[in-house]
Amino acid sequence: MQRDVIMAGFGGQGILLIGKxxxxxxxxxxxxxxxLPSYGPEMRGGTCNCTVVISDQPVGSPVIRSPxxxxxxxxxxxEKFEPNLRPGGLLxxxxxxxxxxxxxxxxxxVEVPANQIATELGNPRAxxxxxxxxxxxxxxxxxxxxxxxxxxxxFAGKPALVDLNIExxxxxxxLGAAHKVAEA
Amino acid sequence: MTKKLxxxxxxxxxxxxxxxxxxxxxxxxxxxxxxxxxxxxxLPQVGGTFVQAExxxxxxxxxxxxxxxxxxxxxxxxxxxxxLMAEGISYLAGSELPVVIVNIVRAGPGLGGILPSQxxxxxxxxxxxxxxxxxxxxxxxxxxxxxxxxQDAFDLADYYRNPVMVLGDGLIGQxxxxxxxxxxxxxxxxxxxxxxxxxxxxxxxxxxxxxxLFLDPEELERHNHKLxxxxxxxxxxxxxVATYGAEGDFDVLIVAYGTVARVCSTAIDELREEGLRxxxxxxxxxxxxxxxxxxxxxxxARAVLVVELSSGQMIEDVQLALARSRPVHFLNxxxxxxVSPDEVVAKAKAILDGRSAEVFHG
Amino acid sequence: xxxTVFARPQALADVTTHYCPGCTHGVIHRLVAEVIDELGVRxxxxxxxxxxxxxxxxxxxxxxxxxxxxxxxxxxxxGVKRARPDLIVFSYQGDGDLASxxxxxxxxxxxxxEKVTVVFVNNAIYGMTGGQMAPxxxxxxxxxxxxxxxxxxxxxxxxRVAELISTLxxxxxxxxxxxxxxxxxxxxxxxxxxxxxYQVEGVCFSLVEILSTCPTNWGIPPAESTSWLEKNxxxxxxxxxxxxxxxxxxxxxxxxx
Numbered sequence: 001m002q003r004d005v006i007m008a009g010f011g012g013q014g015i016l017l018i019g020k021x022x023x024x025x026x027x028x029x030x031x032x033x034x035x036l037p038s039y040g041p042e043m044r045g046g047t048c049n050c051t052v053v054i055s056d057q058p059v060g061s062p063v064i065r066s067p068x069x070x071x072x073x074x075x076x077x078x079e080k081f082e083p084n085l086r087p088g089g090l091l092x093x094x095x096x097x098x099x100x101x102x103x104x105x106x107x108x109x110v111e112v113p114a115n116q117i118a119t120e121l122g123n124p125r126a127x128x129x130x131x132x133x134x135x136x137x138x139x140x141x142x143x144x145x146x147x148x149x150x151x152x153x154x155f156a157g158k159p160a161l162v163d164l165n166i167e168x169x170x171x172x173x174x175l176g177a178a179h180k181v182a183e184a
Numbered sequence: 185m186t187k188k189l190x191x192x193x194x195x196x197x198x199x200x201x202x203x204x205x206x207x208x209x210x211x212x213x214x215x216x217x218x219x220x221x222x223x224x225x226x227l228p229q230v231g232g233t234f235v236q237a238e239x240x241x242x243x244x245x246x247x248x249x250x251x252x253x254x255x256x257x258x259x260x261x262x263x264x265x266x267x268l269m270a271e272g273i274s275y276l277a278g279s280e281l282p283v284v285i286v287n288i289v290r291a292g293p294g295l296g297g298i299l300p301s302q303x304x305x306x307x308x309x310x311x312x313x314x315x316x317x318x319x320x321x322x323x324x325x326x327x328x329x330x331x332x333x334x335q336d337a338f339d340l341a342d343y344y345r346n347p348v349m350v351l352g353d354g355l356i357g358q359x360x361x362x363x364x365x366x367x368x369x370x371x372x373x374x375x376x377x378x379x380x381x382x383x384x385x386x387x388x389x390x391x392x393x394x395x396x397l398f399l400d401p402e403e404l405e406r407h408n409h410k411l412x413x414x415x416x417x418x419x420x421x422x423x424x425v426a427t428y429g430a431e432g433d434f435d436v437l438i439v440a441y442g443t444v445a446r447v448c449s450t451a452i453d454e455l456r457e458e459g460l461r462x463x464x465x466x467x468x469x470x471x472x473x474x475x476x477x478x479x480x481x482x483x484x485a486r487a488v489l490v491v492e493l494s495s496g497q498m499i500e501d502v503q504l505a506l507a508r509s510r511p512v513h514f515l516n517x518x519x520x521x522x523v524s525p526d527e528v529v530a531k532a533k534a535i536l537d538g539r540s541a542e543v544f545h546g
Numbered sequence: 547x548x549x550t551v552f553a554r555p556q557a558l559a560d561v562t563t564h565y566c567p568g569c570t571h572g573v574i575h576r577l578v579a580e581v582i583d584e585l586g587v588r589x590x591x592x593x594x595x596x597x598x599x600x601x602x603x604x605x606x607x608x609x610x611x612x613x614x615x616x617x618x619x620x621x622x623x624x625g626v627k628r629a630r631p632d633l634i635v636f637s638y639q640g641d642g643d644l645a646s647x648x649x650x651x652x653x654x655x656x657x658x659x660e661k662v663t664v665v666f667v668n669n670a671i672y673g674m675t676g677g678q679m680a681p682x683x684x685x686x687x688x689x690x691x692x693x694x695x696x697x698x699x700x701x702x703x704x705x706r707v708a709e710l711i712s713t714l715x716x717x718x719x720x721x722x723x724x725x726x727x728x729x730x731x732x733x734x735x736x737x738x739x740x741x742x743x744y745q746v747e748g749v750c751f752s753l754v755e756i757l758s759t760c761p762t763n764w765g766i767p768p769a770e771s772t773s774w775l776e777k778n779x780x781x782x783x784x785x786x787x788x789x790x791x792x793x794x795x796x797x798x799x800x801x802x803x
Contacts, residue, residue: 020189020360023189023360024189027187027189027362032362033189033361033362034359034360034361035189035359035360035361036355036358036359036360037358058326059361059446060446060447060449060450060453060525061446061447061449061450061451061524061525062355062359062361062443062446063355063443063447063522063524065524065525065526066526206629207625207628207629209624209625233628233629235624235628235658237621237654238650238651238653238654239650241618241621241650241651242618242621242624242650242651242654243621245614245615245618245621245622245625245651246621246622246624246625246628247625248612248614248615248618248621248622248625249594249612249614249621249622249623249624249625249626249627249628249629250625250626250628250629251625252612252622252625252626253592253625253626253629253630253633254629254630255629255630257625257629271615271618272615272618275614275615279613382592382610382611382612382626383592383610383630383633384589384590384591384592384609384610384633385589385608385609385610386589387589387608391559391604391607391608391609391610391611392610392611393604393610393611393612393613394611394612394613395604395611395612395613396613397601397602397613
């Protein structure tokens with residue numbers, strides 16, 4: 001079975017990082033994975049996205065035109081990727097920065113106030129972890145514990161951030177788990 | 185050794201280091217900057233040297249000097265930079281020096297764009313510089329295969345005393361996938377000592393001269409024959425292909441290389457789910473090109489579909505292989521646009537339904 | 547028993563060169579070979595030949611050699627020296643090779659401070675291709691591509707390579723010499739000796755520009771070419787040392803307050 005997700009937002013929101021962490025966790029779980037970033041002249045501050053594929057089989061195309069899931073951290077990302085989602089796919093919307101809902105009626109939508117939750121936890125920069133948690137909660141692609149291990153590895157040099165990020169991940173996970181989507 | 189999640193560019197760099205590459209000369213160009221960046225960090229850790237050259241022209245001549253000294257050396261660039269390296273590559277081929285050159289192809293012509301393309305197929309396989317020479321061209325479809333082929337490339341370069349090019353694209357360079365480096369890897373060829381290297385002469389042998397200049401036409405022709413014999417040995421011994429979904433019968437044979445073949449493999453899965461019999465043949469060596477393998481595989485198929493990120497380059501070799509024995513169809517994107525599995529599925533269905541027209545390139 | 551007081555240097559191959567009568571490449575080859583012998587480094591010396599009249603230099607020295615593409619000898623030298631820092635690496639280049647097509651390579655090789663030695667032969671003209679204008683061709687000097695004489699309004703002024711290289715801040719030994727008579731040739735050899743010694747001691751990049759004659763393409767008899775050089779080239783290309791690693795560099799002066 002293959003799972004794939006396009007994660008998208010502003011440069012600086014930590015989109016590529018959570019995509020990599022998901023890929024790492026998938027690899028640690030014994031799955032085949034690929035992580036593919038958008039790359040372009042906008043090195044900083046522009047929009048950025050990455051595609052993560054997690055599969056039981058060797059990954060075929062690492063480029064996904066019609067993804068099973070989209071994580072939109074800002075409005076331009078929602079507008080760019082929502083139309084391509086497969087029918088029945090999972091759409092995670094960061095409602096802290098996006099004021100509109102989905103414009104389609106054939107999607108499973110999870111609204112995640114990612115920045116708001118992260119701010120409540122004391123650091124708005126952890127919004128990406130909240131969003132990643134919500135994706136994990138809704139899909140069960142990888143065990144939460146696997147990702148927590150990756151957080152410990154990733155932030156080994158910054159121990160102060162470990163607990164914050166784990167907490168943000170858990171809060172997002174709870175939110176996502178309330179909207180399970182089997183096929184995304 | 186355990187698997188590590190690595191960017192293709194980093195895996196290529198690490199594979200070179202694992203192969204005993206001690207020197208890297210390069211010049212920045214997108215989308216391959218992670219290779220020189222990785223080497224600038226990694227080579228000093230293993231007693232090697234990284235030099236940022238003043239241009240690709242200079243870089244290609246620096247690798248000439250280092251290779252002529254008998255050391256394992258690599259450079260990398262992307263399409264416009266490879267054009268500038270054409271000078272050095274021709275001299276390397278003429279002087280029979282082993283180097284590994286990585287081209288992370290971007291869309292052209294000219295400055296073009298920085299997104300993936302396969303527009304350098306002709307350049308790599310048929311015209312990498314002036315004069316009458318060939319380089320081995322290896323085309324990986326995954327990060328793991330890129331790492332494996334870079335390691336093989338060093339062995340092949342040393343064995344044949346010839347440049348070897350690893351031809352990837354921006355996807356290979358930027359993508360992260362799990363990679364494993366085998367600690368028990370042994371060279372794929374028996375490698376003789378480099379007694380020809382210019383490393384100083386104490387008089388116990390004639391001086392070693394690294395050179396491609398032969399002013400006497402008879403002497404140069406002998407040299408040309410020697411090179412040709414070498415290229416013939418490559419053709420005889422080094423062709424590599426892979427297939428996907430070709431175990432049973434099939435009606436359409438797709439021929440594609442590199443990351444495009446990955447896309448096609450996904451399309452083939454989808455087509456098979458619908459009961460449509462389509463298979464993939466993937467050249468891993470672009471020179472030498474697997475003419476025989478294409479011809480043999482196509483015998484089973486009613487039609488052949490070539491998928492490329494170019495206006496049609498490899499398709500000419502496929503047509504040469506088939507000699508009009510099978511209809512050839514073509515699907516392509518250019519400019520940095522990618523072929524999607526959906527497009528491949530649709531094209532294969534059109535061929536099966538008789539809605540796709542045969543093409544002839546050349 | 548007779549003592550040998552003059553013999554072919556070991557580093558010079560026992561062959562006849564193809565150089566024209568009156569050309570000073572042969573003298574410069576010999577001086578380089580003598581210096582290599584005297585420093586006792588012949589067995590670990592690797593030369594880099596250019597494209598130009600000295601393209602066949604690899605046949606004239608009894609050391610290992612690389613033949614480089616036109617202008618790229620400093621890049622090839624960089625590759626050799628970085629691969630094998632224990633080798634003594636010298637490039638031997640003419641003015642078209644070094645100062646025209648290879649200007650980027652020489653500047654950056656010097657600027658990186660590659661521990662190699664460059665022997666730069668300046669005869670103010672393209673020799674092998676038949677007397678075309680070089681970057682070092684003097685104002686008013688006739689060449690096949692400036693048959694009315696070099697016009698500085700369109701071709702610019704001749705490039706003084708030694709002076710140019712010496713402006714770089716990276717420590718280096720940069721000198722200019724000439725070999726048009728035995729007396730100045732002694733000085734030229736001393737400059738070469740210093741240049742190679744700096745490399746042997748691992749100190750710095752070194753470049754010796756050596757003024758040379760080209761009777762064939764200047765279109766004057768060999769005997770007159772030495773005086774032509776003295777009269778026309780020496781005033782524009784003064785001999786001497788332009789930079790030593792000890793002399794440091796001319797630091798920029800702050801703007802007056």
